[in-house]
Amino acid sequence: MPKWFKRIQSILEKEPETWLAYLDGQQLENIPHLRRLKPRVRGSFLRVSVFFFRMFQAIQFKNKPNTKRFLVYADSANQQSALEDTLIAFHRHECEVTSLIKYQNFDDSAKIQGYQPLSFSPLDVLKTAILLIARFNFLRKELVTTDKFLLTHKLDTFCSVYAHLAYFERLLRHQRPHFIIVSNDHNVANRALLAIADDHEIDTVYMQHASVSSLFPAINVKYAFLDGEAAAQTYQQCEPNHPPGKALRTDRHIFLSGQKKKLAARPKPEIYSVGVALNALDNPRDIDAFLTEIKSKGISAKIRWHPGLKDRALKPLLDLMTKHGNVAKSDPREETVGDFLGSVKALVAGNSSIHLEAALSGTVPVYYEFTPADNPDYYGYVKQGVSKQATTVEELARFLKRIDDGNATINTQAVQHFSATYGTEWEGREGEFVVQQLLAQKQSKKDRDVSQAPTNCPTT
Structure with a gap:
């Protein structure tokens, strides 16, 4: 089998589809509205057809961005909003950043902020089809065992696991940013990116973009920027929520960095x-x-x-x-x-x-x-x-x-x-706080690498 297939297969053995599609795969019974949101067309064949139709809509033939030192991904408008100040701070520090956003959310505001759309290549579609064929029996058994509703109503969500693994595997195969930054830890695309990053031993960063719940997956990134003590306490309850085949990393660092969306605005004349x-x-x-x-x-x-x-x-x-x-x-x-x-x-x-x-x-x-x-x-x-x-x-x-x-x-x-920064000198400057911490971690890692290098080894 091709090397890309073996790499993705290895990832799925540690973190299967029902964990990468976390909410549907692990929390369906605990979040009732997931079951209430029923699609127009149902049945496994139709859900797969819908998935590939949407994937074809997102095809571009020149769509492989050059990843720079920092790779940022936003899967929704809310995530984009939470990342905005951090991106501004990166540019203020003249950092090289590649910003990707879900294809459907690539609008004028995303363009202004320097985002590029996450769009698939024809090769990504082919790889996705191969993965689906190769793993369908396993996936079908898992979904039926969990709840047949997932097979007939949500199969396209699990297919998207293969699409995003194929895309990010291709993107990062020959390019290694220093950090990969996401603002969500339970959506399929975000989790697929983090899984590929772990496989490539790239440092991962999670920035909380909204309030969190004890139903969320355990924090399993190197650096997590949480809004405040409430989120830290909640994530303590999430520690058991990780796939059995993928242990929690031992080098996790938690920062309380405040709520990160830009909120300051002048009241309008009509209240x-x-x-x-x-x-x-x-x-x-x-x-x-x-x-x-x-x-x-x-x-x-x-x-x-x-x-x-x-x-x-x-x-x-x-x-x-x-x-x-x-x-x-x-x-x-x-x-x-x-x-x-x-x-x-x-x-x-x-x-x-x-x-x-x-x-x-x-x-x-x-x-x-x-x-x-x-x-x-x-x-x-x-x-x-x-x-x-x-x-x-x-x-x-x-x-x-x-x-x-x-x-x-x-x-x-x-x-x-x-929100830990509320009423402090960092209120309204949470993006700057995040960037300063990441640059400090990057410098610290560089210093450690220098101290461990042979004396005759160049260190620049």
């Missing part, structure tokens, strides 16, 4: 009573009822949806905004989260990381379940004092009155538990 942040967990019927109630209370709202909501999942929300004349919209593709938060008096959301972003930007966050949650206060924002909680629109209206009267403030100590 809305509440900003309503929605994601895939929120049922449109419940949102409809909520908007009707707040209209009766004279509460003006501005709705922002999660950037991952698109097409069929987004349409019901857009229809609701058309139906309700008392709401404005915040399109995450056009308005930054900082600008959104700067235009509202309070932030209302269910289980979402935007609570912390609101508090960091000076906007009071309110936890409100539009749809009853499978795991109430999932991230602990209410318990820790970052967010206030309202269970009815009447409670929400009373709380908004307190904000108008100046009687609702941000709990600084609670916010620092989640």
Whole structure:
């Protein structure tokens, strides 16, 4: 068999498809909405067909970037946002950086930030097909054993493991950056890149981009930049979450580096009573009822949806905004989260990381379940004092009155538990902190290599 196949086969023996596609492969029963999000077409043959159709859409014939000293990958708009300040700091230090982003998210903002699209070559497609054929019996058995739902509804997710392993194996085969940096540890592409990096013994870096859960995989990178003590404590509970064939590395370094998204923004002239942040967990019927109630209370709202909501999942929300004349919209593709938060008096959301972003930007966050949650206060924002909680629109209206009267403030100590730099000299400079630490680690490694070199060996 070809060398590339043997290398990928060796990786999959240590970290199989059901671990690289972590959420579906390991946490399906613990995250109910993964089962509720059903595709239009079902069945293993159709899911494979959909996968290859999407892969062909992402084909480019000249698509092999030259990897430089730092390789950064963003798999979503949220990850791109979390990496933005770090990329700026890299350029300020004149570091050589290659930035890749998921093909579907390669837009004007990505171009401005210097990203290149992760696009496949015809050879990547061929390799993916070979891997799928070679491993299909094994994969099918694993999925049926876990839950047949995965085979009929999610098989394309597991196929994407092969596509990303083939792409990153080709990308890194002859090029070795000093660091590979990701801002997510459970998406397929991110995990495939980290697996290839480990195989090539390249130092890996994980930068937290949103609040974390005990359902996440164990940290298994050399350098992890977590927002605060809350994330560090949560990841302690994740230590058992790793494939049996791949032990946790012993040289892990954890830094508490604060929340990394750019949030500072000047308030806009028109201020809305509440900003309503929605994601895939929120049922449109419940949102409809909520908007009707707040209209009766004279509460003006501005709705922002999660950037991952698109097409069929987004349409019901857009229809609701058309139906309700008392709401404005915040399109995450056009308005930054900082600008959104700067235009509202309070932030209302269910289980979402935007609570912390609101508090960091000076906007009071309110936890409100539009749809009853499978795991109430999932991230602990209410318990820790970052967010206030309202269970009815009447409670929400009373709380908004307190904000108008100046009687609702941000709990600084609670916010620092989640974002270590809040209120310190590093607030707003988290990207600079990350880059300084990585450059220091790089210099330290270089110094160690020099001290261990033979006296007649050149050290430059």
